[in-house]
Amino acid sequence: MSALTFDQVSVRYGAHTVLHEVSLEVGAGQTVGLVGESGCGKSTLARAAVGLAPLTSGTILLDGRPVPTRGRRPVQMVFQDPYSSLDPRMTVGESIAEALPGRPGRAARRQEIARLLALVHLDPSKAGDLPGQLSGGQRQRVALARALAARPRVILADEITSALDVSVQGAVLNLIRDMRRDLGLSMLFISHNLAVVRYVADHVAVLHAGRIVEHGPTARVLGDPRHDYTRHLLASAHPLKEHT
Structure with a gap:
């Protein structure tokens, strides 16, 4: 089990700042849900962790050391569209x-x-x-x-169920929970859907316009949200049926 830490991470493309000093920890053996609407910077944060988006400032650490960018990659990313990610x-x-x-x-x-x-x-x-x-x-x-x-020691799952129908979503989410239990993997699970994150995550971080606006245990964040943006996401979420 390993911990992945984002410390004051900023990413800027030209004059546009996508991420503003984001700090977040994916604890050893935990699944952390990262939620927010399209364009808020969720995927950019994950891409930065695997070297696909250059940092403007800040650091990304794996067990207290910089994430390796050469050789064996202990942090692996699974992308939204499985067809385009496979040859x-x-x-x-x-x-x-x-x-x-x-x-x-x-x-x-x-x-x-x-x-x-x-x-x-x-x-x-x-x-x-x-x-x-x-x-x-x-x-x-x-x-x-x-x-x-x-x-890998950490998996970054970027909207991996958003392109699937509801019944298949449930099966893949059950698989994610099984993997976490059986392998002890740490995971950053990215989604715009709080109902999906509620099912798999221990903790939730809410990203809005490139900034973390709320973060905490899943039950607290989704049961007693303290930020207006989190309440907005909850109001637009759809319930997810459990599939086995």
Whole structure:
């Protein structure tokens, strides 16, 4: 288990400041929900953690040390659109194998791919399929398996259920909860939907116009919000049915 800390992080593109001195901690083994409307800077914060958005100021630390930007990446990101994040010309097995550390032999590689697919509740026989042969929910599970292949200490999940229908959303969210329980992963779970975050997160941070306006335990933030913007998000949230 590892802790990911954003300390006074700012990101600016030209004259436009996307993030304003954001401080947030994803505690070891915790799932922290980051919520806010489109354009508030949620994805930029996650992209900064994996080196895809340059910091204007501030630091991002993993267990008190700068997040490595070379070699093995202990922080892995899963993107919103699983189809665009997977190479359509590569089989499921090839995509997962590409993320495996080291150079395992053929048998070990096949065994590890099968293990990762089973971990995300997919039949290992899917290793030979192309992304276009899978449903949206299955592709998102493959994207999760690919992220897990790198043996990360922290997962950044960026709107990973927003493109899925409600029944598939529930199955993927149950998978997220299972992963957290079984693997002890720390996770930043990004969403505009507070109902989804309520289901998976221990703590919630509310991002508005590039600033954290509220942060605390999920039950407190969603049960007794102290900021008008949080109340606005709650008023527009839709209930999520639990699926098993």
